Amino acid sequence: MKRIGLCIIALASIISSSCSNKDESLQLLSPDENIALSFFLTENGRPGYMVQHKSTTVIDTSFLGFNLKGTESLVLDLKILSTERATVNETWQMPWGEQVDVKNHYNQLVVHLEEQTPNRRRLDIHFRVFDDGLGFRYHFPEQDQMKEVIVLDEYTDFNLTGDHETWWIPGDWDIYEHLYSQTKFTEIDALSKRNHPALAQTSIPENAVNTPVTLRTENGLHLSFHEAALWDYSGMTLKVDKEKLLFQSELVGSKNHDYKVKRTLPFSTPWRTIQIAEKATDLIDSKLIVNLNEPNKIGDVSWFIPMKYTGVWWEMHLGKSSWDYGMTLNDKGEWEDTGKAHGRHGATTENVKRFIDFSAANNIGGVLVEGWNTGWERWIGFEDREGIFDFVTPYPDYDLEELARYAKEKGVEIIMHHETSAATGTYDKQMDAAYTLMQKYGMHTVKSGYVGKIIPKGEYHHGQYMVNHYNRAIVKAADYQVAVNAHEPIKATGIRRTYPNAISREGLRGQEFNAWAPDGGNPPDHLPTVAFTRMLAGPIDYTPGIFNIKLEPYKDKNQVNTTLAQQLALYVVIYSPIQMAADLVEHYENQPGLQFIKDVGVDWKQTKVINGEVGDFVTITREEKNTGNWFLGSITDENPRTFSISLDFLEPNTKYKARIYADAEDAHWNDNPTALKIEELEVDQNGSIDLKLAPGGGVAISFMKSQQ
Known part of the structure; x- marks a missing residue:
């Protein structure tokens, strides 16, 4: 994997280990200085942090630590031994993905902590702050005081500043195949989903949510909580404390032992991540999760072709x-x-x-x-x-x-x-x-x-x-x-x-639920929600391309709850380097919409998110690697929508043949889902296109470079 323009500036800043615990605090800014993370130790040596965005607190006083088996909890009586700071500004390349070049620019703070008790156990906390959010993880260094860590609970808090609008699925220890709920934070009730009739293996032990979980504040700021680089550790759900407006990490357990994680030292936990975005679309644009992972370890992967x-x-x-x-x-x-x-x-x-x-x-x-x-x-x-x-x-x-x-x-x-x-x-x-x-x-x-x-x-x-x-x-x-x-x-x-x-x-709850779920399948707002929740974690094999929307003659009580145009748009909206034309081959016969599936790319040079709101609608356009052709997908929930889309993303001084696959005038996800209108235009980057989406509908457009 090629790296471009690597610039790593070490700002070694060592704080004397003789510092007093009282009122100790350290600040770390994002490169654009819009996000500020403050790390602190309380008077009794308890570590915590706060996060501000443009001087507004978005994560209030939140504490960190561990409950460990066979020894005292690691939460109090800590002092700062030293700190290290660094700035990394690099661009690396994806061998396949939503784009080729990925900018990885962050400021880092590593805090080395040690107990003041006779145990003298040591714990490091690594913070990285990006322009689009932050990540932090714990590191247990090699030490004589401990050879092994058995984690009963991880105490990682995310203290919210309001009763935010939340898009969530239950903190299930076995599956992510739930429909998303949209509620206030204080209205989250994961336990009510415990006995879902189509989810026989559901295990939801308490009121918690799975990640990614996306929230919107009263002022319109978007937050998404997740984790990165999950290796040799238990997956993290987020327990809900409605009174304190608090998420707290709750690791997935086992019936075979009383602990959540067992590791020998040294080791690092996964990164705990917070994406912060002024617009919902910026959540999709973010590459924070992949940037918090290590570079390619297997070298050339040209044997895999998207x-x-x-x-x-x-x-x-x-x-x-x-x-x-x-x-x-x-x-x-x-x-x-x-x-x-x-x-x-x-x-x-x-x-x-x-x-x-x-x-x-x-x-x-x-x-x-x-x-x-x-x-x-x-x-x-x-x-x-x-x-x-x-x-x-x-x-x-x-x-x-x-x-x-x-x-x-x-x-x-x-x-x-x-x-x-x-x-x-x-x-x-x-x-x-x-x-x-x-x-x-x-x-x-x-x-x-x-x-x-x-x-x-x-x-x-x-x-x-x-x-x-x-x-x-x-x-x-x-x-x-x-x-x-x-x-x-x-x-x-x-x-x-x-x-x-x-x-x-x-x-996630995939396409197959439309064929057999007794509750009627995935509702029209499912995928406009998925784009701003599950898709933030990485590629999704959703299996789009169902043309026989009513599933006749096989399933008379089920259907796909989208229009045909939306099924085409999903090839662009829901990202994966492998995309299935999932229907029976006989259902594609004599179908003009098949041409879009034949044309659409799967490996992209760049991606631009045009518009969107969580659970409502989203429009994404992507440039195919090596061809210069662009493809656009736009989907909506049960509400019809109209947009005027600027074509300024197209290459300058270049003509394109735009083939538009849109909902017909009378299209509707339930009443007339297969009504499709196809139109061709010659366009360039100076123009615009008006999109009209039916209820549960969409628009798919191919922009093919005209022959010069």
């Missing part, structure tokens, strides 16, 4: 076909074809070739195949799922070698699928064999899944055990030149910078 893909997936959610073949398990524990298969299996050689042919003809680079390997007969409803999948043995009607050959001949890559059924021991044992098989057939991308309760029993998807498992899979995959798209994952925390083979993940 792509669009189709696949054997949606038809199973519709009930047209099944994941399982219909085999039986004999007395030896082996899967047998008894000749009584039900005939509804989706991952057949013939069916997959249809998807390969369609992809090859429509500028789509990959085909995902779910249900190809044995074991699907027992993956749901069985407590003991260890050993049911082996990730190398196909069903009798799936010719893996022939399909790999056929796909290569057509210039299409098969995307491997590994549904682990959350049986982590089985997957750990078979990762090498599974990745070796992929390497043999030239497959560079895998979609992994973790549906169900975690095995070993008592662990949760977002605890330290699983954080290590997910990250281990990514690190090992890199050795085999495999990129990972994880579903039912831990949250994205920017590790795609360090391991660029961590390409995308689910981690």
Whole structure:
């Protein structure tokens, strides 16, 4: 990964260790001096901080520390030994992403603390303040006083200054697949979501929220709380104290032990992050989360090519076909074809070739195949799922070698699928064999899944055990030149910078809920909310492109709650380096909107967020890497909207053919969702375009450079 214009200025500033604790405070400013972080120690040696934005307090007096097992809590009687300051101003390049060049400019303060008690335990706190927010983390240095830390609780406070408008999902220890609620901070009630009918594995032990969580103050300032660089630690939820207007870190635990994290020294925790933005759109523009991660550790990743893909997936959610073949398990524990298969299996050689042919003809680079390997007969409803999948043995009607050959001949890559059924021991044992098989057939991308309760029993998807498992899979995959798209994952925390083979993940309530959720699927305000919440964490595999909005004839009680134009706009709005044309291939036949899917890019030189408000609407335009073509997506909630968009983002002195895919005059997400109007114009950067979005609708535009 190339670095450009690196400028690191060390401002070593050592404070004498003989300083008194009383009233000690240190300030750290953002490079533009609009954000000020103040670190302090109270008279009894308790560390804390405050944050101001343009002289207005946004985070009031907030305290820091740990409750540790087998020893005293690390919260009081601390003194400052010394501090270090530095400024970093660099530009690094993404091998793939929303943009090529990423500016990483911050001021840093490291505070070295030591207890005044006989224990003399030491703790460092690292602060980095950017123009768009800040991050801080704890570091336990090597020391004779401690060799190991067992964390019962982490005491990290975020003390709010008002009853802010909040967009949140419950602090679930297993899933992020909840709808967002919009309430005042004091109206957050995560426990009411505990028994959601479509979320069987939900575990919400107390009133807390998952991150990213986005808030808007009465004065219109936007805040988003999250974490960065989650390695060998437990995921963080934020516990809600309504009386004190306080978020406090609540780490995900385990039923197998009474602690949240166990680490040997030295180690650093993940960064605790606060994005601060005067406009909602600035939240999307921010690269704070990736900037707080370490640089690329695996080097060249040109073997992964961002792509669009189709696949054997949606038809199973519709009930047209099944994941399982219909085999039986004999007395030896082996899967047998008894000749009584039900005939509804989706991952057949013939069916997959249809998807390969369609992809090859429509500028789509990959085909995902779910249900190809044995074991699907027992993956749901069985407590003991260890050993049911082996990730190398196909069903009798799936010719893996022939399909790999056929796909290569057509210039299409098969995307491997590994549904682990959350049986982590089985997957750990078979990762090498599974990745070796992929390497043999030239497959560079895998979609992994973790549906169900975690095995070993008592662990949760977002605890330290699983954080290590997910990250281990990514690190090992890199050795085999495999990129990972994880579903039912831990949250994205920017590790795609360090391991660029961590390409995308689910981690939200996805498109499949529209096909089978008993509550009617995702409402029209879902994705305009996701853009300002979940998407701040990183790429999303949302699987857009459903043209058969009413899901006929398969699901008469479900539908996709958007217009067709919005489904096209999602290819630009919801970022991922892999984007699925998720519908059945027959539903794209004779559909003029397919042209946008054929044309739209997936790897971008730059991105500009034109407008947006959380939960209401958003408009984003992106320039495709290497072509200079631009693509625009705009989506709205249940309310119709009109915008006039300046085209000043286009290249000067260049003509473009704009092809506009818009909601027809009578379009409506429920009443007339497929009404699509297509128009072509010649434009340049001096012009503008008026957008008209229907309720639940959108607009997608391709700006293709005219031939000179």
